[in-house]
Amino acid sequence: MNKKSIVWIRDDFRLNRNSSLAYATKNHEFVSAIFIYNKIEYDNIREAQKWWLSKSLDCFQLDLKKFNINLEILSGDELKIFSNIKKKDDISLYWNRVYEPKEIKKEKILINYLEKNNINFKFFKGNLLNEFQEVKKDDGTPFKVFTPFWKRAEKIYLDKVPMKISKIKKLNTSLCFFDKKISSTEILPKKKWFEKFSKYWDPSENKGIKKLEFLLNNKIEYYGERRDFPNIDGTSKISPYLKHGQTSVEEIWDRCNQIKIKGKGYRKYINELGWREFSHSLINNFPEMLKGNLRKEFDKFPWVNNIKFLTAWKKGMTGYPIVDAGMRELYETGWMHNRVRMIVASFLVKHLRIHWKEGEKYFRNCLLDFNEANNVAQWQWVAGCGADAAPYFRIFNPILQGEKFDKKGEYTKKWVPELKKIPVEYVHKPWELEKEIQENIKLIIGKDYPFPIVNHEKARNEALEAFQSLKKK
Numbered sequence: 001m002n003k004k005s006i007v008w009i010r011d012d013f014r015l016n017r018n019s020s021l022a023y024a025t026k027n028h029e030f031v032s033a034i035f036i037y038n039k040i041e042y043d044n045i046r047e048a049q050k051w052w053l054s055k056s057l058d059c060f061q062l063d064l065k066k067f068n069i070n071l072e073i074l075s076g077d078e079l080k081i082f083s084n085i086k087k088k089d090d091i092s093l094y095w096n097r098v099y100e101p102k103e104i105k106k107e108k109i110l111i112n113y114l115e116k117n118n119i120n121f122k123f124f125k126g127n128l129l130n131e132f133q134e135v136k137k138d139d140g141t142p143f144k145v146f147t148p149f150w151k152r153a154e155k156i157y158l159d160k161v162p163m164k165i166s167k168i169k170k171l172n173t174s175l176c177f178f179d180k181k182i183s184s185t186e187i188l189p190k191k192k193w194f195e196k197f198s199k200y201w202d203p204s205e206n207k208g209i210k211k212l213e214f215l216l217n218n219k220i221e222y223y224g225e226r227r228d229f230p231n232i233d234g235t236s237k238i239s240p241y242l243k244h245g246q247t248s249v250e251e252i253w254d255r256c257n258q259i260k261i262k263g264k265g266y267r268k269y270i271n272e273l274g275w276r277e278f279s280h281s282l283i284n285n286f287p288e289m290l291k292g293n294l295r296k297e298f299d300k301f302p303w304v305n306n307i308k309f310l311t312a313w314k315k316g317m318t319g320y321p322i323v324d325a326g327m328r329e330l331y332e333t334g335w336m337h338n339r340v341r342m343i344v345a346s347f348l349v350k351h352l353r354i355h356w357k358e359g360e361k362y363f364r365n366c367l368l369d370f371n372e373a374n375n376v377a378q379w380q381w382v383a384g385c386g387a388d389a390a391p392y393f394r395i396f397n398p399i400l401q402g403e404k405f406d407k408k409g410e411y412t413k414k415w416v417p418e419l420k421k422i423p424v425e426y427v428h429k430p431w432e433l434e435k436e437i438q439e440n441i442k443l444i445i446g447k448d449y450p451f452p453i454v455n456h457e458k459a460r461n462e463a464l465e466a467f468q469s470l471k472k473k
């Protein structure tokens with residue numbers, strides 16, 4: 001084996017259970033880790049994640065230094081950069097897989113180049129429990145329904161002989177392979193909006209581990225009962241760590257399985273990891289859903305083009321407090337509670353009848369945990385046009401959703417502070433508050449907080465009509 005190797009880092013900013021890094025340090029004297037920042041995949045598309053990425057790079061650079069490994073940050077097109085590696089350089093290349101169709105396409109072209117040029121390489125399973133091709137129905141076709149998918153996927157994973165976890169070895173000397181590098185700060189978004197994220201997040205492997213510990217010690221037992229209430233810190237908030245690979249899904253699985261008495265909370269939590277596996281299976285088996293509806297009958301849906309409504313939704317100014325709270329939480333923290341994601345998404349595609357792609361695009365830009373699989377699959381799930389989706393005719397009432405899942409309005413008041421003084425019974429329908437009380441608490445609806453931009457009943461009926469029209473054509 002040659003002396004030098006490169007490990008291509010993408011969504012795997014971790015030392016623990018990092019197969020490609022462990023393999024490289026075991027088999028080579030010199031290892032350099034490289035991250036290639038492909039600007040066109042981020043600019044104005046994934047602005048929030050630029051912050052997470054930049055911080056993750058800083059942190060991982062320090063972590064790797066302890067092992068005498070440099071993390072070199074390059075900028076440009078991955079395939080162009082790799083095409084500079086020649087046989088005479090005597091370098092091996094390693095990476096962990098990323099399960100997105102465009103990444104898999106890149107990987108194929110890269111493999112072709114490496115094979116043609118006799119360059120040694122090896123790739124390893126990425127941050128999923130199973131390779132997506134492994135989970136198929138008996139007839140060899142991919143699943144479109146979650147429950148049988150997850151039953152099969154869990155069995156396949158459990159039947160595998162557990163892999164020995166290889167650890168990264170400390171090297172004697174570090175080496176840099178590239179001249180033209182960029183600094184992590186060059187990745188940060190131009191708009192200073194990101195600065196507040198550091199109040200809420202620490203994008204490091206260490207913090208990911210702490211989140212997992214906290215989940216296991218304090219949250220998982222009651223996860224089933226608490227996960228739907230946004231005013232309770234009842235979910236793991238591990239999603240951005242999972243997306244960027246600071247936390248390994250196999251580690252979460254193993255640690256959850258070490259729980260001695262496995263209650264309902266455990267089962268519920270594991271199932272959520274199942275939805276993540278399912279979404280990845282969907283986008284890879286049906287990559288056309290990244291561009292449009294999985295259920296083709298929705299191609300005829302009469303979506304509405306309304307910039308004013310779309311802007312009100314993005315800004316959290318729809319006049320429906322639970323919707324506005326969610327949208328403001330997203331903008332402030334780069335994350336939104338799952339129940340509220342469902343409510344705001346439903347409001348956009350059903351009450352406003354704006355295309356789910358608009359919502360998907362906005363989430364992509366603002367979410368720190370954005371991942372193509374979960375985002376597209378979940379938006380289509382809410383819109384009714386995806387796999388195993390919520391039926392379109394089941395339309396969330398934003399008032400009742402608020403009253404059910406944020407009964408005392410604590411979450412809503414936190415993110416919509418204009419409503420701080422409103423009596424609890426009006427927090428989810430402030431427009432019904434008597435004029436006199438509005439004046440007393442200095443909250444004039446229409447001035448300090450908007451009237452609802454659409455009437456719930458009317459919007460609901462129009463959405464149902466639009467849905468019915470699909471059947472007529």
Ligand SMILES: Cc1cc2nc3c(=O)[nH]c(=O)nc-3n(C[C@H](O)[C@H](O)[C@H](O)COP(=O)(O)OP(=O)(O)OC[C@H]3O[C@@H](n4cnc5c(N)ncnc54)[C@H](O)[C@@H]3O)c2cc1C
Nearest residue numbers: 235236237238239272275276338341369370371374375378
């Ligand atoms: C419209 C919409 C868009 C979404 N976009 C994304 C996205 O871009 N990235 C993302 O990671 N999740 C997305 N989700 C799923 C879900 O809201 C988040 O995964 C969850 O809120 C993350 O918080 P948590 O880590 O505390 O979750 P927990 O409840 O603690 O769940 C643990 C993990 O399971 C996975 N998970 C949980 N719920 C789901 C789900 N419904 N589908 C798939 N995986 C799930 C996540 O990886 C999560 O980190 C979206 C949901 C909706 C309704």
